[in-house]
Amino acid sequence: MMLIHCPVRGDELIPERRIHSLSNTDHGILMRIDCYCGRRHVVRTGRRALQTV
Numbered sequence: 001m002m003l004i005h006c007p008v009r010g011d012e013l014i015p016e017r018r019i020h021s022l023s024n025t026d027h028g029i030l031m032r033i034d035c036y037c038g039r040r041h042v043v044r045t046g047r048r049a050l051q052t053v
Contacts, residue, residue: 008037 006012012035020032020040029046 002033002043004033004035004041004043006035006037006039006041008039009035012036 001013001015004012004014014033014035018034020034023030023032024046028044031043031045033041033043035041
């Protein structure tokens with residue numbers, strides 16, 4: 001279970017089966033979640049990539 005914030009319904013507990021996709025980016029891991037409100041939300045998690053000089 002994950003706790004997300006839905007702009008329509010507020011805080012929601014979402015089970016793993018509602019995860020639509022995961023994408024690893026330089027800005028963190030993006031989770032696309034199918035919410036109970038009917039929308040697909042994008043949640044960023046994980047650490048950002050380190051910038052090298």
